[in-house]
Amino acid sequence: MVDLRIVAESLPKTRKKYLTDSYAKEMITDIVATFNERGKKYYLVSRETIFHPLGGGQPSDTGFILGENFQFRVKKVLDVNGVLFHYGILLKGELPQGDANAKLLLDWDKRYKIMRIHTAGHILDYAVNEVLGGEFETLSASHSAENAYVEYKIPPSLKLDLRSLEAKANEVAKSCLQVRVVFAESNDIHEVLKNAPNLRRLPNLTEYRIVVIDKVNSIPCSGTHVANTCEIGEIKVLKSNETPGGVAIYYDVYP
Numbered sequence: 068m069v070d071l072r073i074v075a076e077s078l079p080k081t082r083k084k085y086l087t088d089s090y091a092k093e094m095i096t097d098i099v100a101t102f103n104e105r106g107k108k109y110y111l112v113s114r115e116t117i118f119h120p121l122g123g124g125q126p127s128d129t130g131f132i133l134g135e136n137f138q139f140r141v142k143k144v145l146d147v148n149g150v151l152f153h154y155g156i157l158l159k160g161e162l163p164q165g166d167a168n169a170k171l172l173l174d175w176d177k178r179y180k181i182m183r184i185h186t187a188g189h190i191l192d193y194a195v196n197e198v199l200g201g202e203f204e205t206l207s208a209s210h211s212a213e214n215a216y217v218e219y220k221i222p223p224s225l226k227l228d229l230r231s232l233e234a235k236a237n238e239v240a241k242s243c244l245q246v247r248v249v250f251a252e253s254n255d256i257h258e259v260l261k262n263a264p265n266l267r268r269l270p271n272l273t274e275y276r277i278v279v280i281d282k283v284n285s286i287p288c289s290g291t292h293v294a295n296t297c298e299i300g301e302i303k304v305l306k307s308n309e310t311p312g313g314v315a316i317y318y319d320v321y322p
């Protein structure tokens with residue numbers, strides 16, 4: 068077994084291309100290290116990546132890494148103290164010893180659906196506040212294509228009408244609002260934030276990445292989003308479940 072926390076200490080932090088360009092489907096970069104897990108299973112570390120790792124409510128991207136002499140299937144990506152490990156299976160050839168060029172290639176259809184779902188999650192945050200008339204924290208979220216939900220800290224006494232929630236969310240989505248990413252230093256962050264939940268749980272950083280949907284909300288987030296709310300399509304609120312801390316709202320986007 069490879070101890071990722073130990074090997075990460077001697078590696079450069081991976082440049083995360085998806086933070087500034089969520090639409091990059093492929094890129095050429097260098098492989099800086101490879102680690103054999105067992106058999107054909109490896110971890111690959113590249114200088115830069117377009118693969119979003121598991122975390123922040125977002126599932127890991129999948130795809131391929133293709134070199135001159137190898138084909139590698141990326142099954143999941145893990146962020147260990149800023150070093151991104153692409154875990155997967157060597158399909159063909161041999162991995163390079165030392166630095167070598169390779170092409171990273173995302174499973175784009177899957178990623179794009181996640182971008183639509185994730186952006187719809189930001190809109191749900193707004194719609195919950197609007198429909199219930201208050202500010203409600205989020206407790207957990209999953210922006211996976213198969214099982215998307217956001218869990219809100221809503222007291223059991225408040226009844227959330229799902230059809231009103233869905234209507235409000237779609238009203239925003241269909242307004243074709245721009246979704247922008249801005250970077251702000253910690254001193255300036257409160258000038259940029261708007262309707263952002265969970266500020267008490269904000270990690271201590273020197274710089275924050277904030278996802279801004281004009282007129283809706285501005286939320287610190289490291290995930291991938293669409294550039295315009297029209298790309299989301301139709302938001303369907305599927306069901307709600309009471310949880311120990313509040314209510315989980317399950318949703319999907321169509322087509």
Ligand SMILES: [Zn+2]
Pocket residue numbers: 185189278288289290291292
């Ligand atoms: Zn986000």
